Amino acid sequence: MGGVTEPSESTDAELLAAVSAGDSGALRSLYVRHAPWVFVRLTRRCNDADVVSDVLQDTFVAVWRGASGYRGDGEVAGWLWGIAIRRLVSRLRRTAGSAEVPMAEVAAGLEPSVEERLLAGVEYGGVPAALATLSPQMRAVVQAIVLDGLTTREAARLLGVREGTVKTRLHRAKAHLRTELVRGQA
Amino acid sequence: MSGTESPRGWHADEESLRAWADGRAGPALGASVEQHLLRCVDCRAAVGTHVATPTLDHTWDRVLEQIEVPRVGLLERTLLRLGVGPRDSLLVAAAPSARLSWLTGVAAVLLFAAVSAAVAEDGGVALFLMVAPIVPVGAVATAYGRTADPSYEVVLAAPYSTLRLVLLRTAAVLVPSVPLAVLVGLLLPGPSLLSVAWLLPAAALVATVLTVSAWVDPVLAGTAAVAAWVVAVAVATQTGDPLSVIDAAALVSYTAALVVGCVVLLGRLKRTPSGWPLG
Numbered sequence: 001m002g003g004v005t006e007p008s009e010s011t012d013a014e015l016l017a018a019v020s021a022g023d024s025g026a027l028r029s030l031y032v033r034h035a036p037w038v039f040v041r042l043t044r045r046c047n048d049a050d051v052v053s054d055v056l057q058d059t060f061v062a063v064w065r066g067a068s069g070y071r072g073d074g075e076v077a078g079w080l081w082g083i084a085i086r087r088l089v090s091r092l093r094r095t096a097g098s099a100e101v102p103m104a105e106v107a108a109g110l111e112p113s114v115e116e117r118l119l120a121g122v123e124y125g126g127v128p129a130a131l132a133t134l135s136p137q138m139r140a141v142v143q144a145i146v147l148d149g150l151t152t153r154e155a156a157r158l159l160g161v162r163e164g165t166v167k168t169r170l171h172r173a174k175a176h177l178r179t180e181l182v183r184g185q186a
Numbered sequence: 187m188s189g190t191e192s193p194r195g196w197h198a199d200e201e202s203l204r205a206w207a208d209g210r211a212g213p214a215l216g217a218s219v220e221q222h223l224l225r226c227v228d229c230r231a232a233v234g235t236h237v238a239t240p241t242l243d244h245t246w247d248r249v250l251e252q253i254e255v256p257r258v259g260l261l262e263r264t265l266l267r268l269g270v271g272p273r274d275s276l277l278v279a280a281a282p283s284a285r286l287s288w289l290t291g292v293a294a295v296l297l298f299a300a301v302s303a304a305v306a307e308d309g310g311v312a313l314f315l316m317v318a319p320i321v322p323v324g325a326v327a328t329a330y331g332r333t334a335d336p337s338y339e340v341v342l343a344a345p346y347s348t349l350r351l352v353l354l355r356t357a358a359v360l361v362p363s364v365p366l367a368v369l370v371g372l373l374l375p376g377p378s379l380l381s382v383a384w385l386l387p388a389a390a391l392v393a394t395v396l397t398v399s400a401w402v403d404p405v406l407a408g409t410a411a412v413a414a415w416v417v418a419v420a421v422a423t424q425t426g427d428p429l430s431v432i433d434a435a436a437l438v439s440y441t442a443a444l445v446v447g448c449v450v451l452l453g454r455l456k457r458t459p460s461g462w463p464l465g
Contacts, residue, residue, distance in 0.1 A: 024253060031246055036237040037223050037230050039245075040207050044216060053245050060249045077224045132214040139213050147217055 327408020
């Protein structure tokens with residue numbers, strides 16, 4: 001990013017603390033560090049460039065206003081993505097004419113589940129291969145719930161299907177992955 | 187940074203990152219890269235080289251625009267919600283007597299008057315009668331003017347009717363302070379008429395202050411009005427009955443003063459071209 005302050009040596013958590021104290025320079029550093037990958041990851045979930053830009057903006061404005069909501073445990077990157085994906089869901093919901101996801105919900109949905117911890121290792125072993133054998137619809141559900149950490153309701157919003165459908169597909173996807181992983185190890 | 191301490195031997199290679207950033211990566215590679223990026227500072231930094239900067243810079247500009255907007259105060263937000271225009275809301279909220287500290291002061295004074303009245307019966311009634319009308323008069327006098335209002339010069343130079351401003355702010359300060367005073371009046375012992383009867387002299391005093399403010403500073407006008415009222419109540423108390431300041435004859439004269447004040451104000455308001463200060 002041309003002519004921009006080089007992100008300093010401070011950790012993300014330190015920058016967040018500075019942001020909650022009203023330092024917009026710290027927000028800029030966080031933006032330089034994180035906006036590119038958040039932007040790409042959002043683009044992979046929504047192909048409307050205007051929506052992605054709006055969501056990216058909303059995310060960092062939310063960080064500015066809610067930096068004190070970061071509880072200091074876990075990666076700042078994961079926390080940021082939790083905000084971004086929920087902003088995307090609420091943005092898609094707004095175009096459908098409903099209300100926004102409150103910040104409290106954002107903080108709530110970030111506990112890693114067993115599946116998430118299992119799949120957090122997707123870069124190793126047979127998990128990527130197993131993932132590739134899923135149907136596109138089941139993969140989208142796994143991506144929304146396991147990788148992006150959304151609730152079934154949020155995933156349903158994002159994917160434009162009913163909550164029940166999300167639950168069924170997730171259930172089938174888990175069963176399928178388990179079989180594939182066992183076969184991979186054998 | 188936990189990202190650097192847990193690369194666990196695996197790094198997304200340059201080609202994978204580029205494929206992911208360009209949207210060419212398949213689901214399995216995509217998921218791997220995304221999970222890895224959450225924990226790896228170096229790879230996150232590398233993504234930055236694959237993303238078009240104009241888009242990000244533009245978005246950052248919009249973030250800045252949003253976070254640099256001054257916070258709108260509670261009073262202003264309430265007024266906006268009630269349908270008052272943004273310009274009027276800002277001007278009303280800028281009045282010194284529209285601040286919370288002022289309202290707290292009013293509550294404290296009234297409470298003091300009420301407690302004294304409850305403790306000291308007759309003398310207390312006189313005290314309440316003396317204090318209650320001062321509250322709205324004081325509010326109005328400090329709502330506008332060279333002495334009380336730090337935004338006075340700005341307002342004066344703006345293409346905005348000063349009279350309109352004074353009336354707007356008067357309404358804004360009367361709305362919270364009058365009910366407060368009435369409430370305290372109702373808690374008092376003594377004739378129930380007392381709790382509301384003081385509103386008429388108060389209204390007459392406010393109208394007088396507003397009318398006179400065309401020629402003198404409102405704080406001066408307010409002080410004079412308050413002094414006159416205090417003397418009147420004191421004299422009435424000395425001569426026997428403090429309640430004589432709200433007897434029938436007195437109420438008629440307050441009404442007369444109120445009517446005259448309103449007529450003069452309306453006349454001035456009509457002669458004021460809207461959107462321009464008083465000549």
